[in-house]
Amino acid sequence: MKNIGFVFLFSLLAYAPVQAQQLDSIRFNVTTAPEWTNLFYRSEGWFGGDGIYSIPLNGQEASPPKAKKTLFIFSDSMIGKVTDVKMQPGAKMIHNAAAVLDGKDPDPKKMSFSWKNADQKPESIFSPKTPLTNAGDYYWLGDGFVNQELDNAMFIFGYRIKSTGSGAFGFAEVGNTLIKIKASEALPFQNYEQKDTPFYLDENSETGSFGAGIYVNTKQAGQANADGYIYVYGTFGKTKKLLVARVLPAAFENYNKWNYWDGKNWQADIKKSAAVTDQVSNELSLSQLPDGRYALIFQQSGIGKYVCMQLGKTPYGPFGKVIKLWDTSEAIELKSFFTYNAKAHPGLSKKGELLISYNVNSFDFLKDLQTHPNLYRPRFIRVKFE
DSSP, X not given: OEEOOSOSOOOTTTTOGGGXXXXXXXXXXXXXXXXXXXXXXXXXXXXXXXXXXXXXXXXXOSSSOOOSEEEEEESSEEEEEEETTEEOTTOEEESXXXXXXXXXXXXXXXXXXXXXXETTEEEOSOOOOSTTOOTTOXXXXXXXXXXXXXXXXXXXXXXXXXXXXXXXXXXXXXXEEEEEEOTTOXXXXXXXXXXXXXXXXXXXXXXXXXXXEEEEESXXXXXXXXXXXXXXXXXXXXXXXXXXXXEOGGGTTOGGGOEXXXXXXXXXXXXXXXXXXXXXXXXXXXXXXXXXXXXEEEETTSBSSEEEEEEESSTTOOBOOOEEEEEOGGGOOSTTEEEEEEEEOGGGOOTTEEEEEEEEEETTHHHHHHHOTTOSSOEEEEEEEO
């Protein structure tokens, strides 16, 4: 893989407080993180999936890691068996799954995957059953977090998806749902609440949704300079504009208490949301760096070979120019492969670093899965800031 580090170097004093307002330059180095990549290289049970958000179950979102257990949530996932680099008959794709890592180190012995079973066949953990749900709808999962002000309940965004045809992109999002799981519930979450939200946008033949990333900016989550808000990020339109909403943790379920950034102020009308940048991905992350700046991590334009970063003055911008962190070309073993939806995992990152994942898929998925059954899994890189 190509390391694109040590670029955008503005001066030798990177990370001095005087530079906290500079948004176009930072000094960094990037390497692969094979121990994390290999954690998801599996031959039985869950052996592939995308989505991969990580949720510290004690609510401690900031680095370095402080959670004893971390929940990983996946969207479409492959369940079955791989023998001699061949997918065995009976493998099945489900629409979402989960895993728990015990501890902060990528130890396969401390990682357990979970899904539901019906008649001894794997099924998705979460299935939409709300007033707006239509027959055939299913969930892909957005970001989630543990809300320490609401009895440590976990909230996860569920995107309602419907099939629109065959092929790699034969689907469409049709709604946005909030899933709530009580702290007492254990995997595979037999009991959970779900309700429709107003966070799905359909305007002028363009669509969008909130839940692409969550930044828990509270002292309880371990954040420096916390203002007490939960920031929720959305993407909209073909150019993948980034929108920002925020709400106090105690009011998270009260949609009337949410506010949206219009470019100058926070206001209550979601339709007045303004793009703070564009060319992001449908899954992304925002993390605070040690010098006080904020790192927005994403895959440029959603699908592409570059894992990128933009530096922000606040969780809602302004953001500087796009900084290319990593070229994913070496993960593209066949011409039909593509990479997408990079994001950071600050709750698993060491001090002064960001652990970042990106997904690998194929435009000819079913065919390529026969010869590359482990193609469909996250890859990890580590960005060290100097």
